[in-house]
Amino acid sequence: MPKRLAYLGPAGTHTEKACLTYDPEATRLPFPSIEAVAAAVESAGADECVLAIENSLGGSVTDTLDLLIHDSTLFIRHELALPITHSLLVKEGTQAKDVKTVFSHPQALAQCRSYLSKHLGGAQRVASMSTSAAVEEMLQRGPDAAAIATERAGHLHGAKVLVNGIEDNPNNMTRFVVMAPTDHPHTGADKTSVCFAFTEDAPGVLHSVLGEFARRKINLAKIESRPTRESLGRYIFLVDLEGHRKDPEVQEALKAVESQVSMFKTFGSYPRHGPPF
């Protein structure tokens, strides 16, 4: 039976492309919010889900981090990284010089800012809830509208690709995580993600906590902070480290960290990114 893979819809987004890369045979189930995506797996309505977690230009996808911290019982089981490219889509017959309005998600509009000012100088930018929704909104308008989305969204909705690859920065990559009820067994080339918070003034303790990893020569791949949602100036720290949480030295370091912090959560261990899975 094919795997049931939940993702943030609609079809035609970069996240759907990540699903296709991860498991082309899976049955893809689009949901309207990341909470609904995770809930589908938690209620066994889907086997796994795919969520964007970090972009090389925009940084962390904070909704996904906050879901991991506050609202989910799932584990990270895989990660994968994909190049992000944007296409300029129009109705059949529309030419670049006709375009007066460009629809897209604010982040995609921002990622194509230089292209838009250079080639569509006077066009007004209009926000959509997703790049795929932008294509639908564009198609409902006159011949003076365009949308920024994936080429696939264009095909799905019957829009025409005017230009591919209009993103300003060629280093545009997004990292996605596959979340599931259990994390991944040891492979020997693993990563582990955890988060923690302090009751005391954070950053002095942070230095001591990072020392637990440094002293065991455990490499940290990432460190990030998120608000606790309680007050300004209180943070939860997220750390990605190299190794599996069942590795003896990782286990020891995590135990030492846990004893110094007021809140600790493991997001799981998983093979380091990219195929092969």
Added chain:
Amino acid sequence: MPKRLAYLGPAGTHTEKACLTYDPEATRLPFPSIEAVAAAVESAGADECVLAIENSLGGSVTDTLDLLIHDSTLFIRHELALPITHSLLVKEGTQAKDVKTVFSHPQALAQCRSYLSKHLGGAQRVASMSTSAAVEEMLQRGPDAAAIATERAGHLHGAKVLVNGIEDNPNNMTRFVVMAPTDHPHTGADKTSVCFAFTEDAPGVLHSVLGEFARRKINLAKIESRPTRESLGRYIFLVDLEGHRKDPEVQEALKAVESQVSMFKTFGSYPRHGPPF
């Protein structure tokens, strides 16, 4: 002559409210993007500017951090923190039960998610480029539309306030920075913001760099990471520390940090937040 204060417009946003709190006498100059806001000060078209930098729920305003890191020669001269409240605005005559569509900036829509599902269950959420633009879009629609924005945006545009304080979390605060061509002289209760990056694998070095502050008992108020924009997994670290960059021990620590990193930038020293300025 009143101070000329640039900000991210249009009028009626939370940032305009921050301008009014910071200096009610100033001439407020709205600009359409944060790059344009900073450029206004850099070209002496404005004396100072106000930008949101961090929200207690959403976390850092990454556009402002990236402007500080990559694109601006300005210094942080002040900071202030304001409570953020959202109002539900409609056309005169519209009642809650009529509302089928709610316009707002995606972040404001997200911050009122529980209120919307509880009280306006079936309403469709539509993205706008700003909360203030949402009010204008709502007013152009029929009597079944509402907008989420500041009460002041309602007054400015002639919309009616249906409900105040519809945000889900009462701990919703935003920290703003005032940027200027120079930072603030020493006051004795100061903060300093800097950023740095490593060419080597970051987090082992990060532990050593944080040690420069820990050993001098310099408290860190915040640590954050942003992508370098070069590749996934490379970060620039932003640190807010207590003290002025002219304080001897801060000066010493920053010098020691600078010698260990490949990139270093000072955003300036300024009095710790809130009035009095």
